[in-house]
Amino acid sequence: MSRIGKKEIIVPSSIKTKIDNSTILINGPKGELSYVISDLIIIKKIDNKIILEKKNNDKKTQAIYGLSRSIINNMVIGVSQGFEKKLIINGVGYRSQMNNKTLILNVGYSHPIEINTPKDIEIKVENNTEIYIKGINKETVGQIAAKIRSIRPPEPYKGKGIKYINENIKRKIGKAGK
Structure with a gap:
């Protein structure tokens, strides 16, 4: 209860x-x-x-x-106080940038992915690899962060992808050679 x-x-x-x-x-x-x-x-x-x-x-x-x-x-x-989520992009050539109110992600696909920012959310990009999501509604901040992360979730072998700042990724061992 x-x-x-x-x-x-x-x-x-x-x-x-x-x-x-x-x-x-x-x-x-x-x-x-x-x-x-x-x-x-x-x-x-x-x-x-x-x-x-x-x-x-x-x-x-x-x-x-x-x-x-x-x-x-x-x-x-x-x-x-407001709410904030921080995402980090790992991977060779993976980067992000803001164009007006649109977040542009280059994360290994043949085309850049664009995400439009809702009116009550503020997205800030630092060093091309750190994304800060701020807002007053906890639900929408978390939903936008999850949407961005779902574009390229971190993979367990090299850790490439988009992850939360405090997220711990269980790493796997690659195939064993002779």
Whole structure:
């Protein structure tokens, strides 16, 4: 059983929250996010804390209870600090560059791969091999990072490909010669 939902969310003073029926709107220095909460959950704001309560005590309500708390907490963190993912490109001749709001990847295919940046995400390239993805929504930052990584995931023999900064790739031994 999830105990995450029971934790209260502490809202910093620089962030404004507004609750309308089942919609919560969180506004902070980095931007604004909103989320529609399920009918199974009751949301209350007391002083600088947001508290969630369950209407029922079944499995589905319990699952949505913890999920809603995590999403709202990530929204509070996102509008105050933001989220960042870092990708590293390994491989001879593999490189990346930005062209306006388009990320161009040259990762061993016969053509460069172009990825358009969503409006609330910022992508920055350093040294042609390091890609920084920043944004206020944790879900979209992770989704864009996963999309970029899926273009050329790291392979286990030489480690070539696109990987997260803290990702550990299990290496395999190549074929043994005589």
